[in-house]
Amino acid sequence: MELLLTNARWLDPDNLTIRDTCLRIRPSPDGGPKKELESDQFQDSETCLEFLDAPPAPDAEGSDRQPPVRVIDCGGKLVTRSFALGHHHLYSTFARGMPAPPRTPTNFPEILDLIWWRLDKRLDLPMIEASALATALLCAKRGVTFVIDHHASPFAVNGSLETIAKAFESVGLGHLLCYEMSCRDGEAVKEAGLEETQRYLASGRIGQVGLHASFTVDDDLLARAVALADRYGTGLHMHVAEDMADQNHCLHHYGKRVVQRLADAGALASPHTLLAHCVHLDEAERELLRDSPVYVAQASESNLNNNVGLGRYDDLGPRVILGTDGMHVDMLRSLKAAFIAGQSAESLGFQEAYARLRRTHELIREIGAPGDGANNLVILDYDSPTPLTPENMLGHFLFGLEAIHVHTVIAQGRLVVEDRRLVSRDESEILAFAHEQTQRLWERLR
Structure with missing residues (x-):
């Protein structure tokens, strides 16, 4: 109609x-x-x-x-025009009010280990479906009709991307998905991530090849991810230098900084690649990004929440977009946070802040993903x-x-x-399903 x-x-x-x-x-x-x-x-x-x-x-x-x-x-x-979310983790929808970690994290690696990795290891397909539906519901009611998501569920890898895609489509939203591969859960899970990514892309779906971060990705996985992205004409979606721990690990194990490692692996060649955070970069890394065609996703609220610092993006080229990193799905809120954070980090102006909000549409158009016209x-x-x-x-x-x-x-x-009110699906039904699956997840976290 x-x-x-x-x-x-x-x-x-x-x-x-x-x-x-x-x-x-x-x-x-x-x-x-x-x-x-x-x-x-x-x-x-x-x-x-x-x-x-x-x-x-x-x-x-x-x-x-x-x-x-x-x-x-x-x-x-x-x-x-409605809004697009440039970097998200939909499984974080179930983190609202979740059980406290066994002890209080004191640094960023502990935040990952005690909160986010503890959560994603306990996900199964019904939980993933419920979190995707709830995310789509929340997005729609905030004027967000397209989501670029970075998903992890190490012990429920198989079928996770298609489950998310169908959930988003049932609400009516567009998406650009990837599975967040890493070596942190062993070889079997690493191989499952590669298989899931290839299966999803080979099905004709348009997505990206997801990697967690340099400090959880060995050379074998990095090389295979780059090759997989090249094979399907897409790019990577990866966390970069969110915390200095990422840089320190890279310097210790590879004798180079993170962006240089990615450049040497051919990971900066595609305009379909999206690097999230990019908080702790030196001038040489900034030049590498500036001279590459890749996009960078800013997520200031998440950076502040994790106490990792604020990134400076004004000299990284005209491809900086806004994401939320799973904090929420409200892009107008993300715009305001980026602007306020940018006052101290880079003297961000009105025009460039708004351009970052809208630039996500350019990445979606560049990669050819449907649903953002x-x-x-x-x-x-x-x-x-x-x-x-x-x-x-x-x-x-x-x-x-x-x-x-x-x-x-x-x-x-x-x-x-x-x-x-959501009219494309039964809002109360989605929320009831989400509550049911949240309780199952939280029981596993206790």
Whole structure:
């Protein structure tokens, strides 16, 4: 069914101009990987009415049947492109209120060992499905219609990526997935990660080749991951220098810093590669990244939460995007956090902060993943006490707009959230399933 948005205030995501108009939204064809760029604007409501009353155009078979159209009166609300989450860990959805670790971590390696690795080792496929559904629900209600996820479940590897993909698609969201491979759980789990990644990519799915971080990835796994990415025309998705422990391990074991190790392995050659964090880099590493085509994901709130420091991204080239690292799924919140953190780390300006929010779309388009076309929109119920103009719209994004203003969300041309409620799936059913699987997970953590 086509959608017709009347009485809309279209906020152009590129130049932030605002105009009163109507939008005709066509759904993406099922299984059509690159055909979702379907959104036509109309100059005024009179033109919209003419469209509704106009004789139907013949379809491919010569039929004069008019496709069904649903009219949504936006009532003067803002309509703009929805958001994409550039780096996430969906299994962290079940960390809210989880049992405390056996002792309080005192550094970043202990945070991984006592919290996150303790959690991901206990996941099974029902838990993964429930966390993916809950993540998709939370994303949709915050105007996020595409997620780049970095998944780990060392003892439930087989089928994990397809489970996540189907869960996201059942809600209506696009995705770019990978399995986070490492050597931390032994050779069998390492091989399972390679097999899962190859199986997923060989099925025709578009994804990335996931690695945890240099200090948990040996030379054999790194080389095989690069070769696998090359074979399927994709890139890596990997944590880089999140903490100095990563650099110290690399210097001790390989006699070089992390980014140099990746460069020597051919891991910086693809524009489909995404490196998360990149907090602790020296000038030589910064130059290597700047001269490469790879993307870098900033996750300031996670860095602050883990006390690993704040990255400086202003000289890494024009390919820095925003992620949450599993802290939450709210990209407007992530934008504000990146901006505030950037004041001390790099004197980040309004324009570049907003560009990082939107640059994730460029990576998705570069890699050719479906589900992030022009028919992904968010209707914002933003009753500002101050005027909205192209000149001050960046200020509204940074200091005014929040997830609470997300009213309706259209993903791939279909309604997924209407009047702040999920409509593509039964919201209460997803939450009940999530609660059930959370309890199972938490019992394993006690």
